[in-house]
Each structure stands twice: as structure tokens, then as C-alpha cells.
Amino acid sequence: MGHTCRGTINLATAVISVDDACNFVISNGGAQTYHLKASSEVERQRWITALELAKAKAARMQAESGQGGGSQNSEVQSTLRTLGSKVEDLSTCNDLISKHGSALQRSLSELDSLRLTGEAGDKIRQVTERATLFRITSNAMINACRDFLALAQTHSKRWQKALQAEREQRVRLEEALEQLAKQHNHLERAFRGAKRACCCCFSGGAGPGKGEASDEDDDNEFFDAMEDAPEFITVPEPLAMNQESPSQDLVPLKKRRTRIPDKPNYSLNLWSIMKNCIGKDLSKIPMPVNFNEPISMLQRLSEDLEYHELLDKAAKCHSSLEQMCYVAAFCVSAYSTTVYRTGKPFNPLLGETYELDRRRESGYRSLCEQVSHHPPAAAHHAISDRGWTLRQEITVASKFRGKYLSIMPLGTIHAIFEKSNNHYTWKKVTTTVHNIIVGKLWIDQSGEIDIVNHTTGDRCHLKFAPYSYFSRDVARKVTGVVMDKDGKAHYVLSGTWDEKMEFSRVMQSSRGGENGTEGKQKTVYQTLKARELWKRNPLPDGAESMYYFTALALTLNEPEDGVAPTDSRRRPDQRLMEDGRWDEANGEKQRLEEKQRSARREREREAASAPHDSYKALWFESCEDQFTGEQVHIYKGGYWETKELGNWEGCPDIF
Structure with a gap:
């Protein structure tokens, strides 16, 4: 609102507090206070949430208006506005200098009219000359700043046009490059499809021949069968399926996005x-x-x-x-x-x-x-x-x-x-x-997980250790034991839930001495060297x-x-x-x-x-x-x- 009226509370400075399940209070910290009641606790919380959001928005708008609303403009224009503001400040200073300088010179003239002789007269003349020089220099500085602003404004328009032209050219080049990449990918896949079809004709359809470079391009994933041939043997399907397969291979995989808009810096308590x-x-x-x-x-x-x-x-x-x-x-x-x-x-x-x-x-x-x-x-x-x-x-x-x-x-x-x-x-x-x-x-x-294989009776007990300031263990630690239906341990798992997990084959287990915790005994496992089970993928740039x-x-x-x-x-x-x-x-x-x-x-x-x-x-x-x-x-x-x-x-x- 442009003007306040009786009963108004400015949201930017409002204090919102809760009385009980359905009542809440809004005040300005002074004489103005509203006691309000909602129909239910959920309704009251909806009101408080809406008011807190509005309060944050009001504070943000107040801050933006205090900055002159410059967030919508370019950095160059913002700089020019700042320069203009500083020149106005200098102009104000110039008026004050002129005013006070004239008063100073009048005072000096009055002193001069006293016709003081000797050293006092010489000092008055020196002060008068210096005051005049200071005023001339101040005026020259103000004029130089005004000329600089005019020059900056003239050049900024030229810079903005050049920058916009460069951006448009970059967008056109990116589009052209993307189109070329798509055409290249399509041609490459078509070539590979034709090559595979030819290989199948000559080898009886048993799959790619030895030495065929079908996996050179890391961006194109086909089938894991080539890595583990004994477990995955490809067998030719009926003619109708063979005709459909090359056409499917020609369809490129969808390119997924790698960025989303950056998170805005909206503050809300x-x-x-x-x-x-x-x-x-x-x-x-x-x-x-x-x-x-x-x-x-x-x-x-x-x-x-x-x-x-x-x-x-x-x-x-x-x-x-x-x-x-x-x-x-x-x-x-x-x-x-x-x-x-x-x-x-x-x-x-x-x-x-x-x-x-x-x-x-x-x-x-x-x-x-x-x-x-x-x-x-x-x-x-x-x-x-x-x-x-x-x-x-x-x-x-x-x-x-x-x-x-x-x-x-x-x-x-x-x-x-x-x-x-x-x-x-x-x-x-x-x-x-x-x-x-x-x-x-x-x-x-934190907590414990029991994984159960209902078919065989095997079990795995995992323990997620809660964070403790006094613990010497690595943070986010996870340990586990894989046991058969009879309770015999076969593997020990260790690692962290945010980084990696390893497993070790148990060769022998034995009960150790009491560990001091309720008289329980620790089990000691003799294991083979640990092997990596899983490792976390790194986060994308700018995550x-x-x-x-x-x-x-x-x-x-x-x-x-x-x-x-x-x-x-x-x-x-x-x-x-x-x-x-x-x-x-x-x-x-x-x-x-x-x-x-x-x-x-x-x-x-x-x-x-x-x-x-x-x-x-x-x-x-x-x-x-x-x-x-x-x-x-x-x-x-x-x-x-x-x-x-x-x-x-x-x-x-x-x-």
C-alpha cells in the first residue's frame, strides 16, 4: 500500500507468534496487536505459513526498492546508475563548496579591510589565494566526472550491441553444432546397423566376429552380453524379429539434461x-x-x-x-x-x-x-x-x-x-x-536393517552407526554380516553409506573376550582381502x-x-x-x-x-x-x- 491507515501492521517488521492449538497473534511490537483464531490447528498453520511467506516477500521487496530496483538491469547499466549517483553527490558538494567558499572569501575580505600589516596580513592573503585555488580545482573535478559519465554512457550502448550480437552468434553456432552432431550420430548408427547386418549374413547370424570394433564409441551402449559371453548367448530370432531389430538400433538414445535452473537465494527462516x-x-x-x-x-x-x-x-x-x-x-x-x-x-x-x-x-x-x-x-x-x-x-x-x-x-x-x-x-x-x-x-x-532371503533363509544384518562427536570411528559408518540359515557367517561388509561398501569372505570365526558392554562377547572374523562392492558416483559440476x-x-x-x-x-x-x-x-x-x-x-x-x-x-x-x-x-x-x-x-x- 502506498499509504498506511489506522490498524495497519507492516508485514516486513511484524511479529507472528502462537498462543495455543488454534490461536495466534500478529503485532508490530508496539500498540497494534491482533489476536486471531483459526478453525483448526492445520488451518492455523496454513495462515502462519502464508503470513511468514508474505513477510519474507515484503522484506525482499523493501530491500529491492532500497537498491533502486536495479536487479532487472544489466551490470553495465547498474554501474552507470551508480556513477550518475556519485556525480550528483559531487554536484551537491560543488554547490556546498561554492556557498561556503563565497562565505569564506567574504570573511577573508572583511579581514583584509582591517588593513592588518606585517605577518598577519601576509597570512590572510595566503589563505585567500589557497581558498580560490581549492574552489577552482573542485569545479574542475566535478566537470571531469560529468564528462566521464557521458563518455561511459555513449560507449556502454555500443558494448551492449556488440555483446548481444556475440550472444546471438553463439546460439546460432550451438544450434548448428547440435544439428551436425545429430546427423553424424544418425549416420554412424546407420553404418553400424548395415555393418552388423552384413556380418550376420556372412557368419550365419552368430553375432559380431572377433576383432570387430563395435564398442569403440563409449556414448553408445548396446548389450552387456559381449562382456560375459558364456552366460549370454545370442540366438537368431525368426525373420520378422530380425527385420525389426536394425530399425530399433537406428533410433538414438534420448539425450538427458545435465542442468536445471540454479536455486534462487530466497531467505526464509x-x-x-x-x-x-x-x-x-x-x-x-x-x-x-x-x-x-x-x-x-x-x-x-x-x-x-x-x-x-x-x-x-x-x-x-x-x-x-x-x-x-x-x-x-x-x-x-x-x-x-x-x-x-x-x-x-x-x-x-x-x-x-x-x-x-x-x-x-x-x-x-x-x-x-x-x-x-x-x-x-x-x-x-x-x-x-x-x-x-x-x-x-x-x-x-x-x-x-x-x-x-x-x-x-x-x-x-x-x-x-x-x-x-x-x-x-x-x-x-x-x-x-x-x-x-x-x-x-x-x-x-542411523539404525539396523535385517535383509532376509525368504527362499534360502540367508540373512544379512546391517548396522548404520549414528554420528557421535566422541567416536573415533569414521563418520557414516555401515557394517554388516551375511549369514546362512544356520547362522554361519560367510561375508563381512564394511564401508560408509555416503561413499562405498566392501565385502570380505569369512574363512574362520571365533568368540573373543568380553567387550565390557553388558557382558557380550565380540566375534572375531578371519577374512580374505576386501573387495569393492559399490562406490558412489561423483556429483555433477555445479551441484x-x-x-x-x-x-x-x-x-x-x-x-x-x-x-x-x-x-x-x-x-x-x-x-x-x-x-x-x-x-x-x-x-x-x-x-x-x-x-x-x-x-x-x-x-x-x-x-x-x-x-x-x-x-x-x-x-x-x-x-x-x-x-x-x-x-x-x-x-x-x-x-x-x-x-x-x-x-x-x-x-x-x-x-
Whole structure:
């Protein structure tokens, strides 16, 4: 508002505090105070969140107006404005010098009229001359500064035109280069396809001949069969399939993006929102996007497949105990993406989905769906051509303890291997976000995981050691033991959840002396030399300004044709946030949440006799898990077939 009026509280300086579950207070620290009451605790928190966001925006606008709104202009224009301001300051100084100089000279003239003789008269004449010289010099300096500004303004226009021309030329060259690269890649693939076809004709279709340079280009991945020939023998298919294969090889793999817009520097005090949530489940508290990262929980769940190659290797193992080692490494690897990720994923809307189709690049397809809103639950199903299936249903419970935030994933993860029929299950550990009140946020994982092979009875016990200031152990340490159904240890695992895991074959084990902890005895394992199981991939360049996303995470929210209308990529508030338009994203988030609440009220009206929300998931069905006895959602099929048909009529309108 241009002018204040009676009863106004300036948001930039407002104090917002909580009385009790539904009441809150807004004051200006003086005489003006409002005591307000919301209809519920959730409604009160929505108001506080909206007011805190508006307060941050008001402070930001105040700061921008104080800077003259120069953020929209180029650096050159900003510099010119600064120079102009300084020249105005000099002009003001010039007027003051003229005014005070004239007064000084009048005073000196009056002294001169006293006709003082001797040394006093000489001193007065010297002061008068110096005052005149000082005034002349000051005027010359002001004029020189004004000339410099005029010259800078003239040249800046020329520089800007030259810079714009260079930028346009660079864009044209980049486009031309990209087009040439595509044509080159297409021709190269066509040549290879023709060459393979010729080789098949001459060798009877048994595959590439010895010495054929079919793997020279690291950017083009074909089949792992060439690395392990005895286990993967290619056999010619009927004629119709052979005719289709070369045409598939000619289609280039999609080039995924390697950057997203940098995270804007919007300041909002986390404590101002969180202080009202101590001891509460945060899944029910509306939170602004300022604390989010621009992906949903469904996409974050899909990130568990970052190191899918560990499951590929596990599928090839002949020994179930060695296979367990790779499954354990895969279990640990899922946490490596969290080490710097202090942003909160978007809570998915009920019915929201996310597909991750990497069948051509990596052999797997993944689908997630938000199957419940309260409690929030997501079902996930991934299947690979390389012989494994991964499924899970995860419900996240979170509690704010004041100084730290605990996130407890509830639910079981299943990994099934086609060749051996081995079926593994495990649960996730607790994630803790520290330094909520003051200091830099940091994340820790702690707890124990038991991985069970329900087919053979093998087990792996993993321990994630919590961070301790007094511990001499390496930070983020993970240890584990792989045992058969009789409890005999076969492998020892060690490493960290953010860096790497190793495994060692146990040759002999023995009980050591008491370690002083409740009289328990330590087991001593004699092992062979440790071998590396898994190592974390390095983060992309500039990751610190892109929410610390991995190379995979950067591609998750990339727009993609053909996905379901409920896909997280189509979520408007998340897209606005990724683009850096956070104020609009917060408004859109509130609209989507209200739309979800309206849809639930409508369902409850339609099924008035039902004791609870009768919502049913679209791609997953509820049933009892035969291994754990839990009530879970399991993929019932149909999504990928629907995508091929392009008929999404059954999908709900959630965005």
C-alpha cells in the first residue's frame, strides 16, 4: 500500500507468534496487536505459513526498492546508475563548496579591510589565494566526472550491441553444432546397423566376429552380453524379429539434461515455520516450497534405482550368499543421494504418479503411485529385463523434536530375482536432519536393517552407526554380516553409506573376550582381502547450486511426452519452483491442496455410509503381503500398455 491507515501492521517488521492449538497473534511490537483464531490447528498453520511467506516477500521487496530496483538491469547499466549517483553527490558538494567558499572569501575580505600589516596580513592573503585555488580545482573535478559519465554512457550502448550480437552468434553456432552432431550420430548408427547386418549374413547370424570394433564409441551402449559371453548367448530370432531389430538400433538414445535452473537465494527462516510443529507429524502441516527441492517424493523414491547395476550383478550370481552382498550394497547405496540433500521433496497428491522408463538405456521400467493421503503412502514397482523386480510401499512418518527432525520410513522393500527365484525383503532406517534452529543443516542415517532371503533363509544384518562427536570411528559408518540359515557367517561388509561398501569372505570365526558392554562377547572374523562392492558416483559440476542433485536426479523432472496426466513432471507448483518462481509456486501449491481437499469431501458425500475415505488406487491394488502379512498395494498391470495406446481417460484430474 502506498499509504498506511489506522490498524495497519507492516508485514516486513511484524511479529507472528502462537498462543495455543488454534490461536495466534500478529503485532508490530508496539500498540497494534491482533489476536486471531483459526478453525483448526492445520488451518492455523496454513495462515502462519502464508503470513511468514508474505513477510519474507515484503522484506525482499523493501530491500529491492532500497537498491533502486536495479536487479532487472544489466551490470553495465547498474554501474552507470551508480556513477550518475556519485556525480550528483559531487554536484551537491560543488554547490556546498561554492556557498561556503563565497562565505569564506567574504570573511577573508572583511579581514583584509582591517588593513592588518606585517605577518598577519601576509597570512590572510595566503589563505585567500589557497581558498580560490581549492574552489577552482573542485569545479574542475566535478566537470571531469560529468564528462566521464557521458563518455561511459555513449560507449556502454555500443558494448551492449556488440555483446548481444556475440550472444546471438553463439546460439546460432550451438544450434548448428547440435544439428551436425545429430546427423553424424544418425549416420554412424546407420553404418553400424548395415555393418552388423552384413556380418550376420556372412557368419550365419552368430553375432559380431572377433576383432570387430563395435564398442569403440563409449556414448553408445548396446548389450552387456559381449562382456560375459558364456552366460549370454545370442540366438537368431525368426525373420520378422530380425527385420525389426536394425530399425530399433537406428533410433538414438534420448539425450538427458545435465542442468536445471540454479536455486534462487530466497531467505526464509526455517525456525519461524517449524517452531509451531514441535512433537507433531509434519505430513499434516502445510509447508511452503521454500524448504523443498523441485522433485516429488515419488521421484525421490525412484532415486533408489540410482545404482540399479548392483541388482544387475546380483541377478548374475550363482551363489545366493554372494547375491546377498550385492543386495545389501544396493540397500546402502539408496542413502548416498541424501548426504547433502536437506531440501524436502513435494508431498505427492493422491493419485499422483511417476514413471521412470530407462528400458533402452539400462533395461528397467519403474512406476510409482500415491495410493493414500492420510497416512501418506506411495507404492513403487520396477521390473528389469536383466532378471529382477523391485517393489515397495513406503509411508513416511516424521516428528520434529525441536533441534532435529526425525523421518521414519515405514514399509517393506522386496527384491525378487527371476533366475534363482530368491525373494529378499528389508526395511529402511531412520533419517535425522540436524541443526533446525541454528547452524548448517546436516543429515544422518542411523539404525539396523535385517535383509532376509525368504527362499534360502540367508540373512544379512546391517548396522548404520549414528554420528557421535566422541567416536573415533569414521563418520557414516555401515557394517554388516551375511549369514546362512544356520547362522554361519560367510561375508563381512564394511564401508560408509555416503561413499562405498566392501565385502570380505569369512574363512574362520571365533568368540573373543568380553567387550565390557553388558557382558557380550565380540566375534572375531578371519577374512580374505576386501573387495569393492559399490562406490558412489561423483556429483555433477555445479551441484551445490542445483540442490545437490545427482546426474540421475537432474533428469527426473525433465518434461517428457506421453506420460500420464497425473505424472509428477506435469505438477505446476513443482515446475514453477524448478524455474525459480517461488512466490507463484506457493500460490499454486495452495490451490492444488485445496482442490485435493474438495475432491475428498466430494468422495465422502458420495459414499456417506462409508466409515472412511473409499479411495482406490488406479494402477495398484490393495492386498495382504504373503511374506510379511502387511496390507500393501501391489502393481496390477496395465500402465505401460495404456501408455502405448495413449488413452489416459481413466486418470483423475488432480492438477
